[in-house]
Amino acid sequence: MATVMIMDHPLIKHKISLLRDERTGTRDFRILVEEIAMLMGYEALRDLPTEPVTVKSPITVSQQPMLTGKKLAVVPILRAGLGMVNGILSLVPSAKVGHIGLARDEVTHEPHAYYCKLPENIDERLVVLPDPMLATGGSAIQAVDFIKAKGCQNIKFMCVIAAPEGLKALQTAHPDIDIYVGCLDDHLNEDAYIVPGLGDAGDRIFGTK
Ligand code: PRP
Numbered sequence: 001m002a003t004v005m006i007m008d009h010p011l012i013k014h015k016i017s018l019l020r021d022e023r024t025g026t027r028d029f030r031i032l033v034e035e036i037a038m039l040m041g042y043e044a045l046r047d048l049p050t051e052p053v054t055v056k057s058p059i060t061v062s063q064q065p066m067l068t069g070k071k072l073a074v075v076p077i078l079r080a081g082l083g084m085v086n087g088i089l090s091l092v093p094s095a096k097v098g099h100i101g102l103a104r105d106e107v108t109h110e111p112h113a114y115y116c117k118l119p120e121n122i123d124e125r126l127v128v129l130p131d132p133m134l135a136t137g138g139s140a141i142q143a144v145d146f147i148k149a150k151g152c153q154n155i156k157f158m159c160v161i162a163a164p165e166g167l168k169a170l171q172t173a174h175p176d177i178d179i180y181v182g183c184l185d186d187h188l189n190e191d192a193y194i195v196p197g198l199g200d201a202g203d204r205i206f207g208t209k
């Protein structure tokens with residue numbers, strides 16, 4: 001059964017509150033997104049398989065657990081998902097990185113795809129798909145569609161803030177993927193922005209408008 005986990009760690013809650021603050025500037029915003037991604041990644045990767053290997057310590061030889069099984073790929077949804085990549089890579093430095101470029105149309109709120117480059121043998125990998133915002137869910141659903149079309153079956157979507165509408169849409173479209181949410185917010189406004197949210201994540205990470 002797929003996992004849906006809303007984070008309840010006080011460190012994650014505190015950092016998301018700082019992220020929301022309109023006075024948080026680009027530099028601190030980037031640092032916070034990376035830290036939150038690392039803390040969330042720690043939770044999301046707690047089911048990685050290990051196998052016993054022989055380790056010789058200065059005292060004796062013993063069997064100890066080491067990571068095994070499928071390799072990882074981190075595939076951020078551009079642009080804002082890029083801000084979460086280094087936080088996840090700090091946990092799994094040898095993961096491959098792909099990119100899916102999606103931009104939401106300001107009027108229809110539908111995602112428009114402009115780029116997709118994925119690592120080789122992605123179908124054999126666990127794919128971690130980060131994007132700070134899950135609003136209508138359109139972007140996440142399309143990104144998972146792309147990855148599944150390449151044969152991937154093991155997908156973990158991670159977002160910092162979700163709207164209930166987007167979480168429901170993603171679960172309905174892709175009930176088999178694991179979903180990790182930093183904070184579940186209240187609703188979407190008439191422009192399909194998350195309330196209370198944090199504004200436009202891409203603009204705040206990159207200092208654009
Ligand atoms: C934002 C965000 C998600 C998407 C969420 O990206 O990073 O990808 O909107 O909205 P949805 O759930 O309604 O699809 P945006 O399209 O603004 O692009 P950007 O990251 O380049 O700013």
Ligand code: URA
Pocket residue numbers: 080133135192193194195197198199200201202
């Ligand atoms: N994209 C964002 O960056 N923020 C929102 O609130 C909704 C979509």
